[in-house]
Amino acid sequence: MKRRRDEEESSIEGYASVDDDASAANDADDAKSANEEEEDPTDIHDDTNDKPIEKKKKVRKLKVSTTEDFNAKLQKRGIVYLSRVPPRMTPSKVKTLLSDFGTVTRVYLVEEDKTVRKKRRKAGGSGGKRYTEGWVEFESKKRAKEAGEALNMSRITNHKGSVHYDDFWNIKFLKGFKWSHLTEKVAYERRVREQKLRVEMMEVRRENASYIAQVEAGKKLDHIEERQRRRQEKLGGGGNKDAAGQETKRRKIKQKKPFEGDKKAGVSLFI
DSSP states (O other): OHHHHHHHHHHHHHHHHHHHHHHHHHHHHHHHHHHHHHTOGGGOBOTTTOOBOOOOOOOOOOOHHHHHHHHHHHHHOEEEEESOOOTTOOHHHHHHHHTTTSOEEEEEEEEOOHHHHHHHHHTTOOOSOOEEEEEEEESOHHHHHHHHHHHTTSBSOOOTTSTTTTOBOOEEEETTOOHHHHHHHHHHHHHHHHHHHHHHHHHHHHHHHHHHHHHHHHHHHHHHHHHHHHHHHHHTOOSOBOTTSOBOOOOOOOOOOOOOOBTTTTBOSOO
């Protein structure tokens, strides 16, 4: 009986020791979590400037469904072409006037050449911006087609006090034309212009280099001639000399006198 009681007491003491270890471990985990909460990396402050360090911005990835919806909307859009843009017409004014037929998403007008603008200003004309042609994108192809058919060769406005009263629309709906085609065209023209400018700069540099080389060669020849002239002056040599200071030999050719006839008889061969 006594041995059984000792075993039971030892077993009870063993379970208590295990529970104490678990509670101690739990206490250590709680203290560690509390320390981690206190030392939050997002709340780190700079000791020198006392400024909080900014968090890194998360990059949001686009979903496939959103991109597909956007591409579908692009396929539904229609574009009209303006072959002539009257003076004092701006992109915002074009958008306002054409918005009566539907939602206008994008407008692109081509500015005139700067040289034309300078010539007009020198002639006493207006120095404001003018545009030569343009493209307008509607949200719907149907609205763009209706605008092209209704506005072509019609007055821009019916208000007599407007500056555009005597101007007419020159507009046409472009079937199968996309805005990407226009951006590709503009990018291609920009590349061609840059390539042309680069070629012209290379040509100017080449001409400048050749001119400098010829000037240097001329200076060398002048120096050589001057040195030879001084040498001849020291030697005291005379005679015929060319531009380089070298003596030249002249050949003497004997010429026969022409026959003039007998002067005494007064007869001549020429009748």
